[in-house]
Amino acid sequence: LDEKGDLQKALEYYTKSLDFATQLRDSSGIATAYNNIGYLYARIKEFDKALNSYFKSYDISVKTHQINAAHNTLNNIASTYLKQGNLEKANEVLNKALKNILTVDDPSYKQETYQLLSELYAREGDFQKAYRYKAIELAYADTLYTQQRLSSIAEMQTRYETETKEKEIELLKKDVELKELQYQKQKSFQQVLVSLTLLLLAIFIGTSLILGIIRKKNKQLAEKNKELFEINQKLKESEKNLSELNATKDKLFSIIAHDLKNPFNALIGFSDILERNFNHLTENEKKEYISVISESAQSLYKLLDNLLQWTRAQTGSINYIPEKFKIEPLIKQEVTNLNANAEKKKIKVCVNTSPVLNVYADKNSIATVIRNLLSNAIKFTDIGGTIEITASESKEYPKMAEVVVKDSGVGIDENDIDRIFLIDGSFSTKGTANETGTGLGLLLCHEFVNKNNGKIWVNSTKGSGSEFHFTIPLA
Template structure:
């Protein structure tokens, strides 16, 4: 017997059905919205991935991803171009598909440390392109961990930068440094020869030639006296040139240091004049110096001697036979000014402007056809400046020249 529901029961069942329909409708709407959101999220993720790929493809460096079996999963355009393959060809490929055996062995060793130990690694690796040209890459690799289990390594990411040009330049620099060291060693040996072995014989030539000149009397052979004088003058000039070369080389390599000491200026000038007496006598030139006061300096004796020697030698060179050279000194509390004046050939303004320039390689012959390198005045300028002073020349063509330099009484190192 079928019992028919009462009206109240039917009304209640109808109400329950309506509620269930409403709930189902809400679920459908919610699921539809979730589905739309998921589709939107997928679209955003796809756009982001494409943007990331585009960015990586425009980088001038190789970027790639490998799985735990060291198979390639991804590579940017730079890497694909290096490998000479497409993105489809790359999937599942390994290093041996692209690199020689020696390179693969090194890459395998590094990859093992990353995948097994989780180490970040940076290293250089060499390889060759298809034409056999050398390639050098700086590799930076890092492990990739599982999202859900950060202790689990699922692959690695590598960034590879082509440093071939930089490496070649570095090696050339090292090679150049080695060559430079050899050249410096040769230079030092040459300076040593100039400073000792080559200069020493000239002192013997100078000493014996001066002794011969002193012992020759007026009645002795005039021609012999002239030859001995030529030998002495040539030896002095050559020795001066050697000294200038040695000193100038030291200034160019910063090997010349300032060593100030107390000296009496008049004594030093007299020493230099005595040294140049034979040279001045050969041209019958009078060297005049009459100190009025004793000036005590605190400066580098060797440098100051070199300046005086060169300026007096220069004056003798350009003074006519029978001429006169005057050395004068004036001073105040702080500075000393030395002038070497001659009544020789003189100079025009153009010549004066070129005197102390290294680019002026031409040296004029002296009044007795003496030759020179032109290095002496350049050296004087550098030395005077090292003492904290300055040098200049005043001259009138045909009437002589006046070389002056001023420097501190006390040189500050």
């Protein structure tokens, strides 16, 4: 009821906008107002009124040569016919839009036309044409995404170039100051020489004056050289920070462009199948589709959680609060949380830890480390495999506890071991049951273990399982 009330209020505003545009004889404004009124009528399912407004908008746009606006209105008319189930009328309008599509400038309007054509032919049962127009629609979607990404990259490039120019100008200013100092020094020396030539009796005083001036200038020159050195150091730090920012940006774009897309595709695809074919599906099919949707949602939640923690770690917004706690209950809690995933693959998880082993670290970040290592072990262990988690005092590192997560899984290639904890070398590999990931989990582990003054490493042989070790201070 609230949404319908808001739409009615919006309808009143657009009607007032139509009256105002009519008074001003603004053809573009009139066409836009009719188009928006038609859209609102379609939202409240008063399709005849919607079509009436759309056709008025279309006629005005055609008469005033507003090609993009006219095409957009045709798309809205076709969409309304599809909602009414009038496939014949929708086909007629879309073919009309298709004939004029080459004159349209806005790629988003073209994309919508091909999307509607794909939907039309799918509902008519002509899946070959539906697939062909869906492919064209996706091509336009990729083009729009590429344009947006290029625009973002261009903006970052401009900012980088601006900062570089400002630093170059600052260096030039320092160079001018140095030359000015050198000129003043040379001028002073010449004045002293003239004074020595004219005033032989004032040699001692003149010499003292010269030495004083030279000492002063040398001190100033040393200070300027120190400033230049500090500026160069800051430039090097800025370049390093920029390189890290670019690596972070590339990783973020990769996640957004690829890893977020797959869970959403599954959610949208299978929920759409359920919505359109619910009454025609068997109970087993419904359970299977719901299971896929649930797994995709869990995968998406895990991805977003890791992405959020990683982003907060990069921006320094995570508060690390070390405290004394027993490690065994924390490990068992994380095993309990992931037990359902292990049971799906019939993996046996064993915990061998000392119940009195106390550590001093940030509890939340260590829980994240254990959760990600255990999740990876389950992901890369075959059905019926085993995972063992141990925690004890480290023999190699004094005053440190050492936690080991050992699995009987597929192992890691020797060439990949050295780069799995690096942002520019991290990568995502599908698990033994085609589980997906982003490569962020191990980055978070490396970040959090380092923040807690520990070390993390892996021993693994391809095909023989893996052992992930990390240390944290004993309490």
